Amino acid sequence: MTTIKPLLFLVGVFALPLTAQTCLTSVPETTPTSQFTINTDGTVTDNLTGIMWMRCSIGQSWDTNNQTCTGGVEQLTWQQALKSASQYQYAGFNDWQLPNVKELSTIVDRQCVDAAINQTLFPATLAQNYWTSTSGVGSASQAWAVAFYSGKTNLRSKTSDIHLRLMRYAK
Template sequence: MQIKLLIATFLFSSVAFAQQCASDTSVPLSTPDERFIVNEDGTVCDTKTDIMWQRCTFGFVFNAETGSCDNKEQQLNWQQALTAANNSRLGGHDDWQVPNVKELATIVERSCEDPAINATVFLGNHSGNYWTSTTYAKDISRAWTYQFADGLNDRSSSKTSDAFVRLMRYTFCPQSEK
């Protein structure tokens, strides 16, 4: 089963990576597949948090026909990320936002690294920094980022530096039928 998941992840992701996940099945997944509803419009609905996410890292465009991310991801500075969220109309919705630090933490897969995310549900992933909307309290010229190599948010980044983005919005997610 795990080999099939790894093969599917590689085949349906437009970015090749060397994701490693714990093989100890006694460690529960923090973001199991059945928690998410994958939509054909390039969004994913988290039934635990009622957050809808972009399936692909910002800049990529989800291709429903191939189940992959096309084009190229973009790294943006913090202000550009906020503007991109405001301008996004993904899935016909106009209320996209950059997640705060707690919201982004909900999609970190604690049993995986490089990247620390469910690579079956979320595509076009990177191990680098992803923006949050949370300003660093000790220095307002900085904001918290999550580094998806290991899923830690132990750093803030200058708001003028570039990082990846995954947009989110609140919605009602019906319970998965899986």
């Protein structure tokens, strides 16, 4: 029996990241698919805010045939994220930017957790922290992130390696 306990412990530890998204139908959607225009180039446009979002996290590629994001998701420090965003070219646009905390919070779906996002619009989004461009007030070493496992915001050290999703204002 002693050899089974460590094995069960390891199975339990490795099963934790595989939690499925949970959505409560009693809570209204905050990012209904009908609010967005799904573009054919791997982007979506929020018709309320005018923000065009990349459907995939940085590091992933949009798979048009399967309508999903594939590949590994990059993690960058805050400074690297800002620099990467300013140089990014995608879907024929070169004005991508790291969203501020209010902008990124607009794609949180409060109906769901693990990940707190509309997975029709943003497939394969990790239930992890994503950078914003917003620095912490009173702390030059921290910036705000949105935790897509819960939808909450939190301060993170700017030297932390965190995911990112870019946006631009549609013209």
